[in-house]
Amino acid sequence: MSRVIDVSINFDTETILKKFPNPSKDPNKPTFIPPEHIYMVTYQDNVISGQAGGELHLKGRVGDVVRWREQSISFGFEQSVILYGFVCDxxxxxxxxxPRALKAKVQSAVPNANNKTVPTCQINDNYYWRGDLLAQGKVTYHFKFMIVDRDCKCCGYFEWDPFITITN
Known part of the structure; x- marks a missing residue:
């Protein structure tokens, strides 16, 4: 039975911008960065190695689906992150x-100011990238991403290269 492999990609945008103060402003020529300020997390059963690091080595089976979601550590309060491109070997x-970018309408629980033990639900747009695993092997890929400030101005374009192992 195939399954969904959710991957949360958390970016330390503050440190990335400090370490790379003059990033590319050209989306076609993003600044390549090492993985140490990117933290990818998935369910433990999906991990070969690298949980909570920038080089998450996933395991998946043919027919499984990977969904990647991005966010800054501030969850968009100071900066936001948007994945905009995908290249692989x-x-x-x-x-x-x-992989392709998709948008879905999802219901999310939020705190209820009137009753802290009963959440309120709201409908939100949920953006993610999705790719199906098609055959056994190892794939190294590059995600291209932009960091955007709280005024929705692009701070720079970047990329880094995690990988997936597909087994049966």
Missing amino acids: DPNHQLLED
């Missing part, structure tokens, strides 16, 4: 379907 997409 599987250019013909034999192992991993070419």
